Amino acid sequence: MSFLNLVEGPLFTFAAAVFVLGALWRLIGIIRIGRAKDISPPKASAAAGFIKGNLRHFFPRGIFAKRTMVHIIGGYGFHLGLFMLVFFGVYHIDFLNERILGFSWPALPRWAFLLTSAVAFSGLITLWVRRISDPVMQLISDKDDHIGSWLTFLVMLSGCFALEQAHDSLRGVHMLLVDIWLIYFPFSRLMHSFTFFLSRGQSGMTYGRKGKVR
Amino acid sequence: MHNQFYSLRNFLKLSVLMLMLAAFAAPVAAQSVRPPGNAVNLDDGIEDGPSNALGDVSDTEFWDNFRGGNPSELFAPAPEGQVMTTTGQQWRMIREKFIRKYLGWAPVIVIGLLAVFYLVRGPMKITAGRSGKTLPRFTLSARVAHWFMAGVFIILGLTGMIILLGRVVIAPYLGLEANSVLTSAAMQGHNLFGPIFIFALIWLFIKFVRGNFFQWIDLKWIFKLGGFFGGHVSSRQFNFGEKTWFWMVILGGIVISVTGVIMLFPGLVEDVRWLQLSTILHALGAVALIAVAFGHIYVGTIGMEGSIDSMLKGEVDENWAKEHHDLWYEEVTGKSAKEEETP
Amino acid sequence: MTSKTELAVDKFLEQTDSEVASFFEACVHCGMCAEACQFHLSTGDPKYTPIYKLRPMERAYKREKAPFSRLKKMLGLAPKPVTEKELIEWAPLVYDGCNMCKRCTLVCPMGIDIAGTIRKMRAGYAAAGLAPEEL
Ligand code: HEM
Ligand code: SF4
Ligand code: SF4
Numbered sequence: 001m002s003f004l005n006l007v008e009g010p011l012f013t014f015a016a017a018v019f020v021l022g023a024l025w026r027l028i029g030i031i032r033i034g035r036a037k038d039i040s041p042p043k044a045s046a047a048a049g050f051i052k053g054n055l056r057h058f059f060p061r062g063i064f065a066k067r068t069m070v071h072i073i074g075g076y077g078f079h080l081g082l083f084m085l086v087f088f089g090v091y092h093i094d095f096l097n098e099r100i101l102g103f104s105w106p107a108l109p110r111w112a113f114l115l116t117s118a119v120a121f122s123g124l125i126t127l128w129v130r131r132i133s134d135p136v137m138q139l140i141s142d143k144d145d146h147i148g149s150w151l152t153f154l155v156m157l158s159g160c161f162a163l164e165q166a167h168d169s170l171r172g173v174h175m176l177l178v179d180i181w182l183i184y185f186p187f188s189r190l191m192h193s194f195t196f197f198l199s200r201g202q203s204g205m206t207y208g209r210k211g212k213v214r
Numbered sequence: 215m216h217n218q219f220y221s222l223r224n225f226l227k228l229s230v231l232m233l234m235l236a237a238f239a240a241p242v243a244a245q246s247v248r249p250p251g252n253a254v255n256l257d258d259g260i261e262d263g264p265s266n267a268l269g270d271v272s273d274t275e276f277w278d279n280f281r282g283g284n285p286s287e288l289f290a291p292a293p294e295g296q297v298m299t300t301t302g303q304q305w306r307m308i309r310e311k312f313i314r315k316y317l318g319w320a321p322v323i324v325i326g327l328l329a330v331f332y333l334v335r336g337p338m339k340i341t342a343g344r345s346g347k348t349l350p351r352f353t354l355s356a357r358v359a360h361w362f363m364a365g366v367f368i369i370l371g372l373t374g375m376i377i378l379l380g381r382v383v384i385a386p387y388l389g390l391e392a393n394s395v396l397t398s399a400a401m402q403g404h405n406l407f408g409p410i411f412i413f414a415l416i417w418l419f420i421k422f423v424r425g426n427f428f429q430w431i432d433l434k435w436i437f438k439l440g441g442f443f444g445g446h447v448s449s450r451q452f453n454f455g456e457k458t459w460f461w462m463v464i465l466g467g468i469v470i471s472v473t474g475v476i477m478l479f480p481g482l483v484e485d486v487r488w489l490q491l492s493t494i495l496h497a498l499g500a501v502a503l504i505a506v507a508f509g510h511i512y513v514g515t516i517g518m519e520g521s522i523d524s525m526l527k528g529e530v531d532e533n534w535a536k537e538h539h540d541l542w543y544e545e546v547t548g549k550s551a552k553e554e555e556t557p
Numbered sequence: 558m559t560s561k562t563e564l565a566v567d568k569f570l571e572q573t574d575s576e577v578a579s580f581f582e583a584c585v586h587c588g589m590c591a592e593a594c595q596f597h598l599s600t601g602d603p604k605y606t607p608i609y610k611l612r613p614m615e616r617a618y619k620r621e622k623a624p625f626s627r628l629k630k631m632l633g634l635a636p637k638p639v640t641e642k643e644l645i646e647w648a649p650l651v652y653d654g655c656n657m658c659k660r661c662t663l664v665c666p667m668g669i670d671i672a673g674t675i676r677k678m679r680a681g682y683a684a685a686g687l688a689p690e691e692l
Contacts, residue, residue: 022625025624025625026582026624026625028624029623029624029625030575030578030579030582030624031575032575033573033574033575033578033622034574034575035574035575035576036572036574036576053668054668056668057665057666057667057668060664061663061664064589064592064593064660064663064664067592068589068592068664069355070354070355070358071587071588071589075587075666114406117406118406118407118409118410121406121407121410122362122410122413125362125365125366126358126362128365129357129358129361129362129364129365130354130358131586132361132526133354133357133358133360133361133525133526133528134354134357134527134528134588135527135528135603136588136591136597136603136606137586137588138526138603139603139604139606139609140586140588140603140606140608140609141586142586145585145586157369157403160402160403160406161398161399161400161402161403162399162402163402163406164398164401164402166398167394167395167398167399169395170395170398170399186625187625187629189585189586191582192582192583192584192585192667195579195582195583196583196666196667198575198579198582198583199579199580199582199583199584199667199668199669200583200667200668201668202575202576202579202580203576203580203662203668203669203670203673204668205576206576206670206673207670
């Protein structure tokens with residue numbers, strides 16, 4: 001079996017299984033703890049608060065937006081960019097179509113794909129250099145933060161390196177990094193891509209019940 | 215855009231091939247060459263050229279015409295019989311005999327000099343020791359702009375070096391196949407990060423241009439060789455060395471950006487000589503910046519105690535400020551940099 | 558005999574319901590909360606970063622209660638246990654370093670309720686008798 005077949009075949013299947021099962025296990029583990037009882041009479045709906053909390057925090061607040069502008073732009077650029085690359089890059093759609101889903105959808109044209117990559121890379125680099133150049137960030141960051149950023153960066157970079165599609169080995173390296181990323185994901189802070197809705201939602205519930213979602 | 219790029223590459227490859235063929239054929243042609251009837255056709259030119267070149271009629275005119283392609287009409291169809299331009303020859307000479315051969319040594323030499331300097335003079339300490347008190351120097355957004363540029367610069371430097379020197383540095387040791395893989399990867403990376411560099415350059419310029427204009431006081435700095443060989447030098451927020459580095463990055467960066475865009479979108483120019491000039495200027499500018507960047511990194515890290523704080527914390531020690539940017543210290547604090555030298 | 562630390566940690570864990578757990582799970586260490594907290598803004602001291610004030614409680618949760626915590630402990634990857642020294646060190650942050658203004662929640666991309674969690678953390682301090690005497 002060639003290297004490429006390994007990392008796109010059995011190893012990918014294994015990594016994807018770890019990703020799905022691990023992430024589910026962790027999400028269920030968090031939810032299973034259960035919310036503490038709130039004995040005060042509710043002023044408004046907690047469920048609506050869950051949704052409000054989730055929506056509210058997509059938008060920066062005016063008074064703070066200016067101070068955190070670099071972070072907001074970098075963050076949105078990176079996350080939206082990566083989302084577009086993963087789900088609307090033609091290679092990714094083909095891969096998902098052939099390996100997993102069995103259907104496909106329209107892809108970004110090449111120029112848009114490259115432009116999106118540039119935005120996503122810029123965002124990720126901005127977020128990480130901010131992490132290393134600020135005392136607050138240095139204090140609260142741990143190994144996981146750096147490993148997560150770098151693994152994601154390397155996955156993206158190796159993907160970019162393989163763009164000519166002339167060498168199986170480059171595609172193989174990209175896929176190997178994807179596999180490692182998938183396996184690392186559920187055990188790390190990368191999980192924030194799923195846990196964010198629990199966190200926003202539950203604080204929304206608490207405050208929603210009191211009648212004011214923050 | 216994509217197609218044009220590839221056709222340019224093919225075009226250059228073909229030029230080289232043709233050049234070699236022509237070189238072989240020329241001496242023979244002087245005696246007994248008849249132009250092949252279908253030599254105007256690019257595809258057939260390769261196969262039929264040399265074999266038919268052994269024909270009977272001498273025709274230097276044909277070969278002159280053959281090589282008479284107009285470099286200024288890169289994408290226009292060539293007139294009958296004109297197949298290639300010859301400016302590529304000079305370009306190739308510069309690239310192979312000068313750039314690829316010597317340019318790569320520039321950063322190596324700089325590193326060597328820095329190592330010698332470090333061994334002989336050692337790092338520049340804060341002579342009064344750290345005071346423990348700090349002054350704000352760069353805002354977070356300025357620091358982010360700096361590291362953003364540094365990151366993009368490093369990625370482009372590494373990939374660019376592979377593209378430029380892979381053939382002479384990597385291929386002989388790891389083999390042609392490995393070099394081909396690395397170059398393909400580096401090429402894609404370089405093309406993608408190139409445009410990001412332009413963005414980084416603008417950002418860096420906006421955040422750092424204040425305080426970086428040259429002033430009279432910089433002359434003193436020059437006469438005292440920046441204090442690297444002893445003596446005290448005065449300076450405001452940025453000293454002459456820093457200002458020079460800033461403007462090198464900005465101006466060199468503009469050259470690299472413009473030539474890079476031309477190479478990325480060759481359709482922007484009509485004349486192939488612009489492209490050839492671009493590759494040369496691009497390499498010269500980039501290697502010069504890389505070489506000096508090592509000096510910058512040296513002073514920013516192990517070369518000078520306390521410098522890196524300004525980029526990692528945004529604050530510098532007061533004694534660092536007094537010793538390296540005394541006038542700035544006085545401007546910011548309103549105190550004299552001479553008094554209270556107690557650590 | 559149960560030490561003060563154990564009492565505090567037990568209370569921390571008891572107070573960590575799925576809401577607080579999801580806060581600890583979701584925080585991306587982005588540091589934006591620091592930009593909202595008056596304690597940080599007026600002193601410039603990174604230790605007043607809101608999420609940092611919760612660190613001992615977060616560590617207790619990640620070591621003892623979080624999904625995969627047993628696996629991570631087995632592999633030696635779990636965070637270090639909370640110590641009494643640390644709790645004492647954190648007391649000023651927990652008691653005098655937050656006025657429950659909730660500005661940090663407004664700015665946090667994860668909507669993390671730092672103030673509410675600090676209140677729960679104080680319960681742990683109280684249970685262990687580590688709360689400042691004047692209260
Ligand atoms: C990666 C290693 C690097 C380190 C450790 C480093 C370190 C530093 C430090 C400490 C300063 C502040 C000096 C001061 O306080 O006055 C600085 C300033 C600066 N750096 Fe870097 N740097 C690095 C790479 C780069 C690169 C690759 C570039 C550009 C291509 C760059 C461009 C600048 C510029 C323009 C300034 C502004 C100060 C001036 O006007 O000279 N740096 N760097
Ligand atoms: S703003 Fe929220 S997510 Fe960011 S570090 Fe603070 S608590 Fe964590
Ligand atoms: S609630 Fe507390 S931690 Fe948050 S901003 Fe206000 S004082 Fe700071």
